[in-house]
Amino acid sequence: xxxxxxxxxxxxxxxxxxxxxxxxxxxxxxxxxxxxxxxxxxxxxxxxxxxxxxxxxxxxxxxxxxxxxxxxxxxxxxxxxxxxxxxxxxxxxxxxxxxxxxxxxxxxxxxxxxxxxxxxxxxxxxxxxxxxxxxxxxxxxxxxxxxxxxxxxxxxxxxxxxxxxxxxxxxxxxxxxxxxxxxxxxxxxxxxxxxxxxxxxxxxxxxxxxxxxxxxxxxxxxxxxxxxxxxxxxxxxxxxxxxxxxxxxxxxxxxxxxxxxxxxxxxxxxxxxxxxxxxxxxxxxxxxxxxxxxxxxxxxxxxxxxxxxxxxxxxxxxxxxxxxxxxxxxxxxxxxxxxxxxxxxxxxxxxxxxxxxxxxxxxxxxxxxxxxxxxxxxxxxxxxxxxxxx
Ligand SMILES: [Zn+2]
Numbered sequence: 281x282x283x284x285x286x287x288x289x290x291x292x293x294x295x296x297x298x299x300x301x302x303x304x305x306x307x308x309x310x311x312x313x314x315x316x317x318x319x320x321x322x323x324x325x326x327x328x329x330x331x332x333x334x335x336x337x338x339x340x341x342x343x344x345x346x347x348x349x350x351x352x353x354x355x356x357x358x359x360x361x362x363x364x365x366x367x368x369x370x371x372x373x374x375x376x377x378x379x380x381x382x383x384x385x386x387x388x389x390x391x392x393x394x395x396x397x398x399x400x401x402x403x404x405x406x407x408x409x410x411x412x413x414x415x416x417x418x419x420x421x422x423x424x425x426x427x428x429x430x431x432x433x434x435x436x437x438x439x440x441x442x443x444x445x446x447x448x449x450x451x452x453x454x455x456x457x458x459x460x461x462x463x464x465x466x467x468x469x470x471x472x473x474x475x476x477x478x479x480x481x482x483x484x485x486x487x488x489x490x491x492x493x494x495x496x497x498x499x500x501x502x503x504x505x506x507x508x509x510x511x512x513x514x515x516x517x518x519x520x521x522x523x524x525x526x527x528x529x530x531x532x533x534x535x536x537x538x539x540x541x542x543x544x545x546x547x548x549x550x551x552x553x554x555x556x557x558x559x560x561x562x563x564x565x566x567x568x569x570x571x572x573x574x575x576x577x578x579x580x581x582x583x584x585x586x587x588x589x590x591x592x593x594x595x596x597x598x599x600x601x602x603x604x605x606x607x608x609x610x611x612x613x614x615x616x617x618x619x620x621x622x623x624x625x626x627x628x629x630x631x632x633x634x635x636x637x638x639x640x641x642x643x644x645x646x647x648x649x650x651x652x653x654x655x656x657x658x659x660x661x662x663x664x665x666x667x668x669x670x
Pocket of ligand 1: 427479482483555569573
């Protein structure tokens with residue numbers, strides 16, 4: 281097991297088993313006296329949620345809990361969280377959970393001192409109101425290893441009726457402190473471990489393929505892919521075997537938590553066609569984001585291959601394959617099969633009747649604009665059809 285260590289890129293990250301126990305000292309350092317714990321319904325009832333809630337309760341501080349987050353978060357959940365923040369007269373947030381909890385926590389922080397509605401501050405809104413008031417500090421503690429939202433400056437929330445996704449962005453949405461505690465992820469079921477792990481893998485791979493000069497992000501991508509090659513299968517195997525918090529299990533979970541965080545650091549460079557497909561699959565078919573990426577990756581990476589042969593060779597070396605692009609694709613196929621990612625969209629409940637909606641949503645999604653190869657409507661049709669027929 282690794283002792284607790286610290287990185288400051290892109291924010292203060294405390295990594296190591298037991299790092300969640302450092303919450304009190306970070307609250308003090310940030311001057312937070314009335315923290316609001318923001319978490320989801322399920323995590324609130326699990327050991328990480330209970331442990332953190334009781335830790336906050338026992339401090340000489342006045343803390344409160346908001347756990348009204350579930351599923352793909354919608355704006356009404358944010359509104360309830362903002363009401364809880366104001367009612368408690370909170371001055372900071374401790375966010376605990378997966379990507380949804382992180383995103384809702386960030387938007388609660390934004391809306392705490394900004395008037396109007398969430399959509400007034402949506403990124404890309406031509407009438408966007410200025411984000412100029414204070415944003416209370418956030419301590420982020422992820423309980424899944426996938427989105428890396430704990431080190432992101434953006435947050436996503438859906439409109440209640442249409443489920444259209446709105447993105448909010450501001451540099452000060454970046455949590456002030458991130459506690460990466462692998463003990464919190466040893467209880468994740470195998471399926472969640474696999475799907476969230478494929479999300480992290482897709483962030484690292486897609487960011488690396490984006491055609492722009494960003495050697496720092498590229499280095500992070502390759503090292504992150506290496507960490508996944510060393511740990512994702514083990515994490516899934518340990519979860520399937522019901523292995524508890526053994527040192528080997530905690531080590532593997534620690535590598536995945538780190539790789540997930542690195543994925544979000546790397547994708548400041550951009551994403552690509554895989555994420556446009558995944559966003560469409562989540563909106564149209566309610567597919568888990570990571571699972572959608574995991575199913576699409578061989579097709580979307582295959583689509584990019586001719587333009588990125590050298591990059592796939594470098595990815596092949598990073599994951600310990602034979603250094604050829606073919607070797608990388610073989611490694612990817614092997615990993616997907618071993619961790620139980622379905623080979624076809626059909627096996628995840630997607631049918632040909634969804635095709636037109638999927639293509640329409642994917643085209644509208646902005647991620648594919650950064651793809652190294654331009655993606656047309658016909659390309660999306662071919663990609664989804666291949667993934668359906670596989
Ligand atoms: Zn993603």
